[in-house]
Amino acid sequence: MAKSPLNRKSYxxxxxxxxxxxxxxxRMLFPGTSYTDLPEENDTVKNLIARKLLIAETGKEEVQPADASAEGA
Incomplete structure (x- = not known):
């Protein structure tokens, strides 16, 4: 699995x-899909971020649930 570049923000x-x-x-945006190539300066993208329909993802948030489930096993 390839890692995404660190300077790219994923939503x-x-x-x-x-x-x-x-x-x-x-293009079409689909629910539950991550996007790394959205132009943050675009008015529609800004609106979706403000309405919390586009949520910034970080590697830290994605790792925590996996760690928590491993502790309970």
């Missing part, structure tokens, strides 16, 4: 299926 989308037009391209 998990939690809203309904939504079209996004950014940088001259059109």
């Amino acid at each position: 998990r989308y939690s809203g309904p299926v939504t079209p996004l037009e950014a940088d001259g391209t059109s």
Whole structure:
């Protein structure tokens, strides 16, 4: 499994299926999907972040549940 570059921010989308037009391209955002290539300066992306439909992911948050389940085993 390849690791994503450290300078890229990953966002998990939690809203309904939504079209996004950014940088001259059109695409769909799907719930539960992580995106690393969203332009943070885009007004739609800013709005989704403000409404907490795009949640920033960090490696730290993803590791904690795995550690917690390992402790209980």
